[in-house]
Amino acid sequence: MKAVHFGAGNIGRGFIGHMLSASDYDVCFVARNPKKISLLQKRQEYPITLANNEQDTTIVNNVTAINVNEQHRVAEEIASADLITTAVGVSALGDIAEPIAKGIYLRMKANNYNPLHIIACENAIGGSTRLKKRIYPFLDEPTRAKAERYISFPNAAVDRIVPAQNHEDPLQVTVEPFYEWVVHRPALLDGFKEIEGVHYVDSLEPYIERKMFTVNTGHCVAAYFGYLAGLKTIRQVMSNTALRAKVRHVMEETGAMLIRKHGFNAETHQKYIDTILGRFANPNLTDQVTRVARSPLRKLSPHDRLVRPAMQASEFGIEIPHLTSAMAAAMLFDDKRDEEAMKLQHFIHEDGLSPFIRERMGIPEEHVLHQHIITCYEELQEHKVPKVLT
Template sequence: MRAVHFGAGNIGRGFIGSLLAASGYQVVFVDVNEQIVRLLKERGAYRVIVAGERQEEQWVRGVSALNSQTEREHVMEAIAAADLVTTAVGPHILPAIAPVIAAGLERRFTVHQQPLHVIACENMIGGTETLKTHVFAHLSAAGRQLADEHVGFLNCAVDRIVPNQTSDDPLAVTVEPFFEWAIETRNVIGAVPPIQGAHFVADLGPYIERKLFTVNTGHALAAYLGYQKQYQTVQEAMKDSGIRTSVEQALGESGAVLVKKHGWNEEEHRSYIETTIGRFINPSLSDDIVRVARSPIRKLGPNDRLIAPAVQYYTLFDSVPSGLVKGIAALLRFDEPSDAEAAALQQTIEQSGVEGALRQYAGLEHDHPLVVAVKEEYAQMKQMDLR
């Protein structure tokens, strides 16, 4: 079996590529980083360090790589011969890789019409559907018809913490033991692609929301509250009993929303929360707070990790979720100079106040009870400023 994977970064090598190789695929990484591409070609293997209670070293073998800028023809040939195409490039790069994927599909259809699955493993909702839209924009009318018949674009949800890398080896990558790769079966052509460790689900929505409202929500709270106390890593912040209590409270609130909406078993979800907390305090990892906290405007969006569960909690229970409110207030206090969104957010707050920022970025009107509560929490944080 052959897989073409776009993105030879830490997630690509340490998560997706690793699982594909373990599943028996010959993996061809496609990237623009010439050093990484060259080393993958030369070595044909790389190390993955699983950082748990005891570090475990795994070797991923039988891999190769192509430079998408200088070896476009070879990339097209690889897609034409592939059984699976995956990506882990970042949502903003999907439009850039769509033309070569489309060209590869056009070439494939002239040779054979065997089923192919495409899975975009990005930290976004509907990533593969987004990629499909970009790819179809570059296909001929005949190519679009053949792709509809023979190419299954499968949405997925991925979850694995890949911390800051400290190895001298450019190919070595450290990852946490936990991972989840949920793939929606709705658009499968024929049989599901064999992927060790992945699980296939009929409806991806609840899995995406569970991750967003638990992992992303908790990560964000730890980072924004930790930034207020000048901690450097999420792991340091979670050693602070006050921050840990706030994170647990917020996840209890977002968890109540999930249990109510999806009819989940409360104890099972509590176990998932405890597993998530355990991931945040893993002493073998080092999650930089500024990295986790960056892009606060995006993370303040109405469908994102803090506002969405807070609004849904208020709607379902007619009560203000104080843990989530604390996280939102801490986000509004994030003023990291190196982050362009943080600078823009602070300028908005200076000009329009907290309520103006929440109206502009979160879609909340000034008289919404959440806005009132966030303003109060923000004022308290400002008064107790430790920086």
């Protein structure tokens, strides 16, 4: 069995590639980094280390790599693959759509009608559906019709913290012990080989929203509050009693919405929050505040981890003072090394707070959250102290 995985970064190697290899897939990474591609081709294996006290290390084998710019080779790999996965970042899905489309065209032209599943393992709701919408405009109508029969795009939720890191071995990657990969079972075609360790569910939305609005919301909130406090790592944020309590309160507010919407057991969800907070505080992981906080425009967009749960909570009549404060904190993220942070500050400076909240966050002026965010922003700005983060 062969899997083609787009993205040989830390998530690709440390999570998705590892699980595919453990399920007896031969994994071909499609990547951009020439050094990593060369090493993967030469060694056909790499080590991953768990961020636990024992520093357990596993060798991932049966792997290779090709350059994404070698589109004909990429297409040939896809034409004979049993599975395609991605971990490139949701904003980069459009960049890989054409190479995948060329592979699908070759596959259908060769009359390879074995089922093919394309799973986007990204921090986004409906990632695979988004990828499909990017791919299909590159296909002609006959190929598209065949693809509808023999190719499926199951949506998925993935969860594993893999911070930025440097090792003497460029292929080595350190990951937290916890992981979760959930796939929408009804989208699977007959003949699919299940991946060991993946949880297949009939209804994916509860799992995606639980993960997005607990893990992703909590992680970025820790970063934005930590940035304003002048802290450098997420672990430092979690060691600060007051900030840790703020992060917990945000997760409890999103949790109240999730419990109301999806019927989660309140006690079970509270334990889930406790687990996530423990993961953030892992003493064996060092994750930079500025890394977790990056791309604030995306994270403040209407359908992402801050605004979406806030609007849903508001619909249920749930008070969210801490999540509102967190959105304001995100609007104050001004790390000069982050392009989106600079754009964010430019938009606010040029257009003003209210237009930004209305146009960029999708919250109308008449909505109760709109003025609350402005109030929180002004309060946080008043107490903000210039900081130098290195």
